[in-house]
Amino acid sequence: MDILGWTLVIILFVVGMAGAVYPILPGALAIYGAFFVYGFFFSFSEFGVWFWLIQTIIVIVLFVADYAVSAWGVKRFGGSRASVIGSTIGLIFGPFVIPALGLIIGPFAGAVIGEMIIGTRFDKALKVGLGSVVGLFTSVVVKFILQLAMIVLFVLWLVF
Numbered sequence: 376m377d378i379l380g381w382t383l384v385i386i387l388f389v390v391g392m393a394g395a396v397y398p399i400l401p402g403a404l405a406i407y408g409a410f411f412v413y414g415f416f417f418s419f420s421e422f423g424v425w426f427w428l429i430q431t432i433i434v435i436v437l438f439v440a441d442y443a444v445s446a447w448g449v450k451r452f453g454g455s456r457a458s459v460i461g462s463t464i465g466l467i468f469g470p471f472v473i474p475a476l477g478l479i480i481g482p483f484a485g486a487v488i489g490e491m492i493i494g495t496r497f498d499k500a501l502k503v504g505l506g507s508v509v510g511l512f513t514s515v516v517v518k519f520i521l522q523l524a525m526i527v528l529f530v531l532w533l534v535f
Contacts, residue, residue: 380416384409388526395518397478398466402518403437406525413529426532430525437521441514448510449486454503461489462507482507 387409394402407430414422445466446459454462462482469481486507490500 376416380412383412383416387412391522391526392519395522396515397470399470402522403434403525406522407434410529421533426528429528433521433525433528437518440517440521444514444517445482445507445510448506448508448513449503450506452503452506452509453499454486454490454506455493455495457489457493458486458500458503458507459489461485461487461492462510465507466511479508479511482511 387405391406394400465481465485469477483504487500487504
């Protein structure tokens, strides 16, 4: 049973880290779920209130930062609410429509289309689209760092 428990924990960690790049996967929730899998297979006794509090705060920060950083990229490049919404829609549907490049093209196209719908000039809409890609990449970096911190904290908590 130990092998199965650790295998599931590792799989959830891998899915979680992949979720930092591929937004369809539940990144932070998969990592958080790995802690419960560990607890069910082994023991929750290693985890005290501070572990759960710190991890929960990281997950909340991840969710807020994910949206805020992406929206920041669009807003920083002069985007409106329409481009933030369009970028978010593009981020969700882009990978399904264009599997290889949809993760980048989706938010870009969504932001541009959002700006064009409200009557923004095409050159400014392109600039906002670029901002959505900058926001996306920044968000990926932030998610990757915070999710890696969750895993490292888990390992350190077990070791010490």
